[in-house]
Amino acid sequence: xxxxxxxxxPLLVPVLAVLSAFVVGSLFLMLSDLKHLAMIPTDPIGALTxxxxxxxxxxRALLLGAFGDPAKFALAFEQGTPKAWTTALRPISETLVxxxxxxxxxxxxxxxxxxxVFNIGGDGQFVLGALGASxxxxxxxxxxxxxxxxxxxxxxxxxGALWGFVPGFLKARxxxxxxxxxxxxxxxxxxxxxxxxxxxxxxxxxxxQPISKVLDFVRVPLLIPLPGLRLHWGFIAALVVAALISWFxxxxxxxxxxxxxxxxxxxxxxxxxxxxxxxxxAMVVSGALAGLGGAFxxxxxxxxxxxxxxxxxxxxxxxxxxxxxxxxxxxxxxxLLFGALNNGGHGMQVATSIPLDLLVFIQALVIMFVAAxxxxxxxxxxxxxxxxxxxxxxxxxxx
Amino acid sequence: MxxxxxxxxxxxxxxxxxxxxxxxADRGKxxxxxxxNGAGKTTLMNILSGLYRPDSGEILIDGQARTFTDPAxxxxxxxxxxHQHFMLVxxxxxxxxxxxxxxxxxxxxxxxxxxxxRKRVVELSTQYGLDVDPGARIEDLPVGVRQRVEILKALYRxxxxxxxxxxxxxxxxGETEELFEIIRGLAAGxxxxxxxxxxxxxxxxxxxxxxxxxxxxxxxxxxxxxxxxAELANLMVGRDVELTVSRAPAKxxxxxxxxxxxxxxxxxxxxxxxxxxxxxxxxxxxxxAGVQGNGQTELVEAITGLRRVDxxxxxxxxxxxxxxxxxxxxxMGVAHIPEDRSRDxxxxxxxxxxxxxxxxYHRSPYSSGVRLNRKAIAEEASKGVREFxxxxxxxxxxxxxxxxxxxxxVIVAREFSRPVKLVVAAQPTRGLDVGSIEYIxxxxxxxxxxxxxxxxxxxxxxxxxxxxxxxxxxxxxxxxGVLSSEQATKEAVGMLMGxxx
Ligand SMILES: Nc1ncnc2c1ncn2[C@@H]1O[C@H](COP(=O)(O)OP(=O)(O)OP(=O)(O)O)[C@@H](O)[C@H]1O
Ligand SMILES: [Mg+2]
Numbered sequence: 001x002x003x004x005x006x007x008x009x010p011l012l013v014p015v016l017a018v019l020s021a022f023v024v025g026s027l028f029l030m031l032s033d034l035k036h037l038a039m040i041p042t043d044p045i046g047a048l049t050x051x052x053x054x055x056x057x058x059x060r061a062l063l064l065g066a067f068g069d070p071a072k073f074a075l076a077f078e079q080g081t082p083k084a085w086t087t088a089l090r091p092i093s094e095t096l097v098x099x100x101x102x103x104x105x106x107x108x109x110x111x112x113x114x115x116x117v118f119n120i121g122g123d124g125q126f127v128l129g130a131l132g133a134s135x136x137x138x139x140x141x142x143x144x145x146x147x148x149x150x151x152x153x154x155x156x157x158x159x160g161a162l163w164g165f166v167p168g169f170l171k172a173r174x175x176x177x178x179x180x181x182x183x184x185x186x187x188x189x190x191x192x193x194x195x196x197x198x199x200x201x202x203x204x205x206x207x208x209q210p211i212s213k214v215l216d217f218v219r220v221p222l223l224i225p226l227p228g229l230r231l232h233w234g235f236i237a238a239l240v241v242a243a244l245i246s247w248f249x250x251x252x253x254x255x256x257x258x259x260x261x262x263x264x265x266x267x268x269x270x271x272x273x274x275x276x277x278x279x280x281x282a283m284v285v286s287g288a289l290a291g292l293g294g295a296f297x298x299x300x301x302x303x304x305x306x307x308x309x310x311x312x313x314x315x316x317x318x319x320x321x322x323x324x325x326x327x328x329x330x331x332x333x334x335x336l337l338f339g340a341l342n343n344g345g346h347g348m349q350v351a352t353s354i355p356l357d358l359l360v361f362i363q364a365l366v367i368m369f370v371a372a373x374x375x376x377x378x379x380x381x382x383x384x385x386x387x388x389x390x391x392x393x394x395x396x397x398x399x
Numbered sequence: 400m401x402x403x404x405x406x407x408x409x410x411x412x413x414x415x416x417x418x419x420x421x422x423x424a425d426r427g428k429x430x431x432x433x434x435x436n437g438a439g440k441t442t443l444m445n446i447l448s449g450l451y452r453p454d455s456g457e458i459l460i461d462g463q464a465r466t467f468t469d470p471a472x473x474x475x476x477x478x479x480x481x482h483q484h485f486m487l488v489x490x491x492x493x494x495x496x497x498x499x500x501x502x503x504x505x506x507x508x509x510x511x512x513x514x515x516x517r518k519r520v521v522e523l524s525t526q527y528g529l530d531v532d533p534g535a536r537i538e539d540l541p542v543g544v545r546q547r548v549e550i551l552k553a554l555y556r557x558x559x560x561x562x563x564x565x566x567x568x569x570x571x572x573g574e575t576e577e578l579f580e581i582i583r584g585l586a587a588g589x590x591x592x593x594x595x596x597x598x599x600x601x602x603x604x605x606x607x608x609x610x611x612x613x614x615x616x617x618x619x620x621x622x623x624x625x626x627x628x629a630e631l632a633n634l635m636v637g638r639d640v641e642l643t644v645s646r647a648p649a650k651x652x653x654x655x656x657x658x659x660x661x662x663x664x665x666x667x668x669x670x671x672x673x674x675x676x677x678x679x680x681x682x683x684x685x686x687x688a689g690v691q692g693n694g695q696t697e698l699v700e701a702i703t704g705l706r707r708v709d710x711x712x713x714x715x716x717x718x719x720x721x722x723x724x725x726x727x728x729x730x731m732g733v734a735h736i737p738e739d740r741s742r743d744x745x746x747x748x749x750x751x752x753x754x755x756x757x758x759x760y761h762r763s764p765y766s767s768g769v770r771l772n773r774k775a776i777a778e779e780a781s782k783g784v785r786e787f788x789x790x791x792x793x794x795x796x797x798x799x800x801x802x803x804x805x806x807x808x809v810i811v812a813r814e815f816s817r818p819v820k821l822v823v824a825a826q827p828t829r830g831l832d833v834g835s836i837e838y839i840x841x842x843x844x845x846x847x848x849x850x851x852x853x854x855x856x857x858x859x860x861x862x863x864x865x866x867x868x869x870x871x872x873x874x875x876x877x878x879x880g881v882l883s884s885e886q887a888t889k890e891a892v893g894m895l896m897g898x899x900x
Contacts, residue, residue: 251770251771251773252769252770252771253760253761253766253768253769253770253771254769255771256753256760256771257760259749260746260749260753260757263746263747263748263749264742264745264746264747264748266742266743267742267743267744267745267746267757268746268757269705269725270703270705270725270735270737270743270744270758271725271729271757271758272724272725272726272728272729272730272758273726274724274726
C-alpha cells in the first residue's frame, strides 16, 4: 500500500458510516413525508420523485446551514462589505462554535477511556468549569483584561479538575465505581450551580431567572473581527489542546503509564506503575479538559452563566470519544461532524420545517454505523482489516 | 471420520504462518502435532475450526472437500476445538456451559430444556469417563476440570474430530494422566483426535502418528515407536537441542534473598504461605517445586512487592523489602518473570518496543524526565530482539500477535536488560518449545554465573531438576524439604510434592 492510502484507510469506515447514516436517514425522511405518501395510490412515480426532491432539499439546507451558501460567498467577494461577509461566514462560524465545547469534552472522555476509566461526569465537570470561570472573572474584574481572562480559564480548569479528582480518588482508594460516582456528581454539580446563581455575587439582580451577570467585560478574543460572528480563540485552543493531549499520551512517560494501565491494569501494576495514581491522573486531566471547555463556553460563546451553558456536552462526548477511536485527532473530527449536524440542523429546520429531532436520529445512526464496522464492511464489501492493521488502528501511534 | 488438510497456506502481515501444510488423521486415531513456538499449529487449527479462512489449500473430511466460513460451519461438520485459553462463562454451571449455543428447547416458547441437557451431559461424562459435577459453577472448578467441561462441550456437539490445543500446559501430572485416559477412550470410540503439545514425552505416549511443523511447513511425520525425543526435538527446531542444559556446579556466595518465618495471606484472607525459611545465595539457583496452588504464587508476589507480608521478615541484599512497592523492589535489581505472561507480564495491544520498556520506561535512556525517548526505545528494543532471537516482523508489532514463546522471550529480554541481583522466575518456560526452553534455561544459568541469585518456581519437575542447584519443595504453604541437586531425583521430589515425607 502506498503511504497515502495507508494513512487514509482508517478513515474509510467512518466516512462510509456517515454516508450510510444519511442514506438510512433519507428513507425515514420519506416515510414521514405524509404529503407524498398520500399520493402513492394515485401517482406513485410522482410521489417518489417528489419525496426524493424533498430529501435532497433537506440535505441541501443542512449543508448550507452548516457550511454556508456559495452564492453568499460570491456576493461577499463581489461587494466586499463586512455585512455580506458576515452573512456568508456565519454558518461555518456557528458550526465551529458548536463544535468547540464538544471538542473539549470529547477529548476529556477520550483520555479517561484510554485509561479504562469511564468518566460519565463530563457534564458536571463542564458546568463547574463554567461556574469556576464566572466566579474568577467577577472576582478579578477590576484587573487588566488579559489577567482576568487567564484567571477565569484557570478557574475553569481547577474546578473541572477537582470534579474529576473526587471520583478518581474514590476509585483508587475505595474502589467505588466511577460510573456511579461521576453520574451522582453530575447532579451535585447542577445543584451547586443553582445555589451559586442565587448569591448576590453572581446573580443578575434584574432577572428573576437563575442567571449570572453578563460577563462581557472580558471575553475570549474573536477569531474573525466581524460583528455577529461568535467564533473565538477557544476553537484554536481546542485544536492546540488536542495536539497536546496526543503528545501527552504518546510521547511522555505519564502518558505511557496511562495507556498501559488502560490496556492491562495488572501488567501495569506488575511493572511497578501505580494503578491508583494513573486512575487519579486520568480523572484529573479529564475533568480539567471538560472544565476548560466550560470556561471557554461561558467566556467566549455565551457570556452569561446559567444552567443553559451546557447542553448535554458531557454525554455527547461519550459518543464522540468512541467515534474518534479515543484518538485526539479522531475526536476532533467527530466533534466537527456533530457541530456541523447540530448547526446545519437549525438551517434545515428553518428551510424545510423538518424537525431537529431527525438530526438527532441521524447522529444516532452515525454512532450505530461507526460502532458496527463489520456491518459497514459487509454493506460495502470491503476486505476485513488484516489483524495487525486493525489493532494498530484502534491504538493509533499518533493522531 | 478421516481428516485431511491439503496444502494449507495462510499469510499474516510479515509472516507466512502456514506454508502448504498437509496433514492427515484416520478415524479413531490420535495425531500429535508438534512444532516450535510460532510454527503455525494454532493457525492451522483455527483454519480447521473455521475461525480463519486459508489463503489456499483444502480441508477434506472423509475425502470430501469442505469450506468453512465460520466456526458454526465447522461445528456442524463435526469439528470440536478446545482452545488453549478456555472459553467458558465463569458464572454458568456445567450444564449451561456445555449446552450454550446448542441448547435443547421445549414447549411452545422454546425455553431451555435443562433436564434433557443435564441428562446428555451425565450420559457423555459417564460414557467417556469425564468426571464432573453437572451442577458446579465454572469459576469454582480447578483448571483440569474446566478442561473436561470444554471437552464435554465439544462432544455434546457430536464432534467426530476433536482438536486439543496444548491441553496439558496448565495441568498437573496427575490431571495429565487422566486426560490421556480420556483421549484414549475417545479414540477407541471412533473420535479422531488432534493433540498439540510441546512436551515430547506426551506425544510419544499418546499419539499414533506425529507430525512436526517448523516455520510454517511440515518438517516430518513419524511414528512414536520409531523415533526418540532427541530426533523429535531436532525436527522441531532444525538442530540438535540440549534437552537438559549442562551447567557447572554452583559457586554460592553471600545471601541475597533471606526469608525468615514468612507468612502471607491469599485473596480470601487464608494463610497461603505459613512460615517459610529460605535463603538464596548469589551465584546459585534455588528451584521451588510443588503442585500449583500450594502458596507459590503468593510467595512470589510477596517477594516482588505485589502482596503484603503478614508476618516474618523478607530481605534482599540485607535491605528489608517486605511491603515495599513493586517499583522499589524492581529498582533494587530484582527481575521478575511472572507466572501468567499474558495477564501479568505483557500488554497485548502495545508494541514489542513498549513492552520491552514496561518496567524501565521511567529511567534513562528511555525517559528524559517528562518525555519518552522514542529513538532510544526503538534501538534498545531492537537490540533485545536480536540478542534474544525474538521472531517478530518489527519492534512496532503488537506483542499479542507474537507466538507464546516469543512473547515469553520479550519478558526475559526485558528483565535481563538491566543489572539484576535477584531473579524471581515463575513458570519461566510454560508453553514454550524445547528450543526456547533450552535458550531461556541457558540465559538463567548465565545470570547465575554472572553472580545473580535465582529463585525459580515451577510445577514442571523436569525444569526443577534441570535448573536447581538446590530444590525446595513447597506443600500446603510450607517448605517440606530442601534437597541438593544430587539428592533431587524425580522420585524424591515427587514424593515430597505429594505431601509425603
Ligand atoms: N492474528 C495474527 N496476526 C498476525 N500474526 C499472527 C496472528 N496469529 C498468528 N500470527 C503469527 O503467525 C505465526 C504462527 O503463529 P501460531 O499461533 O499459529 O503458532 P503456534 O505454532 O501455535 O505457536 P505456540 O506454540 O507458541 O502457540 C507466528 O509467527 C505468529 O506471530
Ligand atoms: Mg499455539
